[in-house]
Amino acid sequence: MQVLLEGVELRLVRLPLAGAFRTARANRTHRDVLVVQALVADGPSGWAECVAENDPTYWPEYTAGAFRALHYHLVPRVLAGRSMHEVRGHHMAKAALEGAALDAGLRSEGRSLGDFLGVERHQVSTGIALGMAQSVENLVTVATGWVQQGHRALKLKVAPGWDVEPVRAVRAAVGDDVAIVVDANGSYDSDDRAHVNALARLSDETIGVLAIEQPFDPEDLLGHARLARHVDVPVCLDESIGSVRDLETALALGACGAVNLKVGRVGGLVEARRIHDLCLKEGIPVRCGGMLETGLGRAVNLAVAALPACTLPPDLGPSARYYARDITPAFVDRDGTMSVPIGPGLGIEPIKEVLDEVTVNQIILRTPR
Ligand code: MG
Helix, strand or coil, X not given: CCCCEEEEEEEEEEEEEEEEEECCCCEEEXXXXXXXXXXXXXXXCEEEEECCECCCCCCCCEHHHHHHHHHHHHXXXXXXXCCHHHCCCCHHHHHHHHHHHHHHHHHHHCCEHHHHHCCCCCEEECEEEECCCCCHHHHHHHHHHHHHCCCCEEEEECECCECHHHHHHHXXXXXXXXXXXXXXXXXXXXXXXXXXXHHHHHCCCCCCCCCEECCCCCCCHHHHHHHHHHCCCCEEECCCCCCHHHHHHHHHHCCCCEEEECXXXXXXXXXXXXXXXXXXXXXXXXXXXXXXXXXHHHHHHHHHHCCCCCCCCCXXXXXXXXXXXCCCCCCCCECCEEECCCCCECCCCCCHHHHHHHEEEEEEEECCC
């Protein structure tokens, strides 16, 4: 598919989150979101959001840096007919540019993203990610609230000192039918015996977690491999996997029993598909991860979550979970399932008036003549 870009629009929009979200490494109250529009001369525009966050605490990229990388390095190369892969790193920025161009191309062909990726189902189950709470009681209240609304999977953020007790309490409150994944965002130390013991207790079968995500530092593949030999539940890698090459290395070391797949982190949908396909071939279960996306990223995640290797619960909820007012029409769930969009491209577009209202910076780069 070839799209002839006449330019690229970069917008910075600021959106308050519906509620604060606390992980081992950050406490988020709003998102500055970089929205990319691929402008095509004789066809529909394409849209994507860059999932970089305000601060580089999850991944080295951050919103303001991604804006500069796109403005000065990636967009000028692409508009000059060169490859953005001349630039190293900057996966989230690259994914946004690739995604916007792909959306434009798919819209012009009248083809959906799900069809392009090869989804095998049109409904996916939700998974509600819950940050760390003020107290165990508070977490239990929030968790049971989501389960009562029909959601059947939870992801609980954990960190040293906030692990076995809160997760066990949630399990007791929600019963055995709810899937639970725990995510440490690399906050444990593989050289610390107390940390490793806590992770072993967390993976105890009486708690019944489906996977332990990213317990150790992203670069500590050997630590993850040691833990994987020591516990029975899959060690799921998130921040450690930036490419299919990283996944090959992790698999060779025995460090990876499951993968959290985020399109932005791995540099775009093409690389994400490669990672998915390798996981499918190797029998590695995948979960579609989330970055508190707007509707633009949610549409992408719905398609990814519907791929055949995605058998672990995703980070995927209705729009209202994230934003009181989204920049696209809201996605809703029905009894814990959501529909994969079937319209051309992402199957959804920003609402222009809302987008204009929340835009704090905007620039259009034109193809040189
Ligand atoms: Mg994670």
